[in-house]
Amino acid sequence: MALLEVEDLTVEFYTEDGVVTAADGLSYQIERGEKFGVVGESGAGKSVTALSLMRLIDSPGRIVEGAIRFKGEDVLQMTEAEVRSIRGNEMAMVFQDAQTALNPVYTVGEQIAEAIRHHLGYGDDEAREETIRLLDTVGIPEAEARYSDYPHEFSGGMQQRAVIAMALSCDPDLLICDEPTTALDVTIEAKILDLIEELADEFDTAVQLITHDLGVIAQVCDRVMVMYAGKPVEKAPVEELYYDPKHPYTVGLMSSIPRVGDTRTRLQTIPGTMPDLVELPPGCSFHPRCPYAEEACTLEEPPLLDPETGRPVGSDPTVEHSAACLEYTGALAEGLTYEIDVVDGPEGPQTPQAEGN
Amino acid sequence: MRRIYESEALHRDDEDAFSPSEDERSGRLQSFRWINASLFSRLLVPHRLRSWAVSVRIETPREEYPVGTAVPFRITMKNALPIPISIRTASPLLWTWTVDGYPEASHVPVYRPPETTGAFRFDRGEHKRFSKRWRGFFRVSETEWERAGPGTYRIGVELNVPNAAGKGLSDETTVRIVPESLRG
Ligand SMILES: Nc1ncnc2c1ncn2[C@@H]1O[C@H](COP(=O)(O)OP(=O)(O)OP(=O)(O)O)[C@@H](O)[C@H]1O
Numbered sequence: 049m050a051l052l053e054v055e056d057l058t059v060e061f062y063t064e065d066g067v068v069t070a071a072d073g074l075s076y077q078i079e080r081g082e083k084f085g086v087v088g089e090s091g092a093g094k095s096v097t098a099l100s101l102m103r104l105i106d107s108p109g110r111i112v113e114g115a116i117r118f119k120g121e122d123v124l125q126m127t128e129a130e131v132r133s134i135r136g137n138e139m140a141m142v143f144q145d146a147q148t149a150l151n152p153v154y155t156v157g158e159q160i161a162e163a164i165r166h167h168l169g170y171g172d173d174e175a176r177e178e179t180i181r182l183l184d185t186v187g188i189p190e191a192e193a194r195y196s197d198y199p200h201e202f203s204g205g206m207q208q209r210a211v212i213a214m215a216l217s218c219d220p221d222l223l224i225c226d227e228p229t230t231a232l233d234v235t236i237e238a239k240i241l242d243l244i245e246e247l248a249d250e251f252d253t254a255v256q257l258i259t260h261d262l263g264v265i266a267q268v269c270d271r272v273m274v275m276y277a278g279k280p281v282e283k284a285p286v287e288e289l290y291y292d293p294k295h296p297y298t299v300g301l302m303s304s305i306p307r308v309g310d311t312r313t314r315l316q317t318i319p320g321t322m323p324d325l326v327e328l329p330p331g332c333s334f335h336p337r338c339p340y341a342e343e344a345c346t347l348e349e350p351p352l353l354d355p356e357t358g359r360p361v362g363s364d365p366t367v368e369h370s371a372a373c374l375e376y377t378g379a380l381a382e383g384l385t386y387e388i389d390v391v392d393g394p395e396g397p398q399t400p401q402a403e404g405n
Numbered sequence: 406m407r408r409i410y411e412s413e414a415l416h417r418d419d420e421d422a423f424s425p426s427e428d429e430r431s432g433r434l435q436s437f438r439w440i441n442a443s444l445f446s447r448l449l450v451p452h453r454l455r456s457w458a459v460s461v462r463i464e465t466p467r468e469e470y471p472v473g474t475a476v477p478f479r480i481t482m483k484n485a486l487p488i489p490i491s492i493r494t495a496s497p498l499l500w501t502w503t504v505d506g507y508p509e510a511s512h513v514p515v516y517r518p519p520e521t522t523g524a525f526r527f528d529r530g531e532h533k534r535f536s537k538r539w540r541g542f543f544r545v546s547e548t549e550w551e552r553a554g555p556g557t558y559r560i561g562v563e564l565n566v567p568n569a570a571g572k573g574l575s576d577e578t579t580v581r582i583v584p585e586s587l588r589g
């Protein structure tokens with residue numbers, strides 16, 4: 049049994065302007081100790097998916113379908129008290145924005161210590177000591193002195209570290225990191241990613257890492273799910289995704305990783321924007337932006353398919369690599385024609401670059 | 406596009422260290438006002454009057470569109486009364502647009518609204534406007550669409566209340582889809 053099994057998760061927002069399906073029939077598994085990446089553009093539904101696992105979606109959002117089994121128990125069927133006892137303890141989350149996680153009116157140390165007292169039943173002194181140890185572990189200098197600082201006295205990078213310390217405080221089995229480094233500059237980003245990786249290895253914690261950036265996934269993850277408009281469009285072991293991407297959107301994301309010395313910005317490389325989820329196009333949601341789109345793509349929506357056999361994979365975890373493109377049903381007349389070009393740099397093979405035509 | 410972290414759809418709880426903390430910037434006043442408004446409307450305005458107070462209109466810029474182009478349409482909903490009105494809907498789905506009576510031009514259900522009622526709120530004298538478009542397809546199954554051929558189609562809007570038409574909470578207009586070559 050996998051640590052986490054998400055099956056057919058569907059989350060809808062009932063707004064005045066219409067219904068937004070932010071996660072649409074999503075299925076995936078995470079094994080114990082595994083590092084699983086979720087990548088996709090802004091608005092793809094990554095945060096909504098992650099927050100659903102923790103049961104943190106409120107009205108007008110609704111989880112309308114699906115199961116989220118954590119160690120075999122369906123989180124969606126639990127009482128609020130049961131969810132609370134898992135949240136933080138066994139499944140913890142580093143929120144996309146550190147300010148969401150830290151309460152401005154308590155000192156950083158107090159907040160973490162409180163979580164430790166509450167969840168692990170430590171006494172005041174023990175909790176304080178443990179907190180200082182954790183702050184030190186995540187690389188906060190002079191942890192003992194910083195214990196009594198308020199969140200606003202911390203820099204962005206330090207806040208993010210404190211949030212990670214908090215998430216790790218109860219030694220969770222699953223750590224969900226929602227773009228833990230977006231607000232930070234590259235050197236700090238690299239440090240925080242290293243930190244997450246180290247801590248995960250040390251404590252054998254499974255990680256679900258959410259990001260816009262395939263480069264970050266390559267650095268940290270074992271397997272990856274690419275999301276577009278609320279749906280998974282490709283799932284694969286990281287190596288395979290890089291060397292043999294099967295979905296045109298993945299290829300687009302790949303060419304948006306800047307090469308060394310390349311000054312193109314990301315937005316220039318995949319033309320167009322993701323559709324408004326309140327008004328999805330017919331057929332394959334990616335067709336308005338897909339360089340390989342044909343008439344068939346406007347009439348049929350492909351499920352995740354095994355590229356070898358063309359068969360839908362459903363939630364079958366034994367198929368390692370799957371992609372949602374009509375190419376694999378044989379419905380395309382022209383087919384996909386990109387090439388993957390592995391660029392060798394001074395430090396060995398670098399991220400492959402895709403060349404479409 | 407709305408992001409989940411900036412919205413009220415994120416469960417916040419200061420008592421639970423692992424839930425997002427309360428966001429002081431969020432529109433508490435706003436929701437407070439709404440609670441009062443809907444209570445007021447519930448107490449003072451009889452149901453029947455509430456639906457009369459609100460009118461619904463749908464319009465398209467033109468009457469004819471060539472095959473393969475999207476048909477844009479505009480929906481206006483107006484509360485004629487100088488007090489806030491709250492209309493109870495059959496589910497959290499507040500209203501839908503339809504083509505030939507099919508919600509969102511789909512032959513299969515697109516959403517799974519929970520079986521709880523919803524509340525469609527109008528401020529005093531409020532006009533709500535929505536711009537949508539029908540892309541000229543019908544969804545015929547979970548995974549398949551068909552292009553609508555030349556012909557006349559009814560585009561409508563209705564609030565999600567029983568007998569919307571009888572209560573004046575719906576409207577309809579027609580458009581002609583014409584073959585490409587007849588485009589003038
Ligand atoms: N409160 C809300 N009301 C309506 N729709 C919402 C709300 N919150 C989120 N959404 C919808 O859910 C979709 C997914 O949002 P989400 O925040 O999960 O995106 P994301 O992939 O995490 O993006 P980002 O990379 O910018 O963080 C959005 O496209 C938006 O349409």
Ligand code: SF4
Pocket residue numbers: 295296297332333334335338339340341342345350372373374375380
């Ligand atoms: S199904 Fe068509 S539009 Fe969608 S990714 Fe494949 S080629 Fe592109």
Ligand SMILES: [Mg+2]
Pocket residue numbers: 094095096144226227
């Ligand atoms: Mg997000």
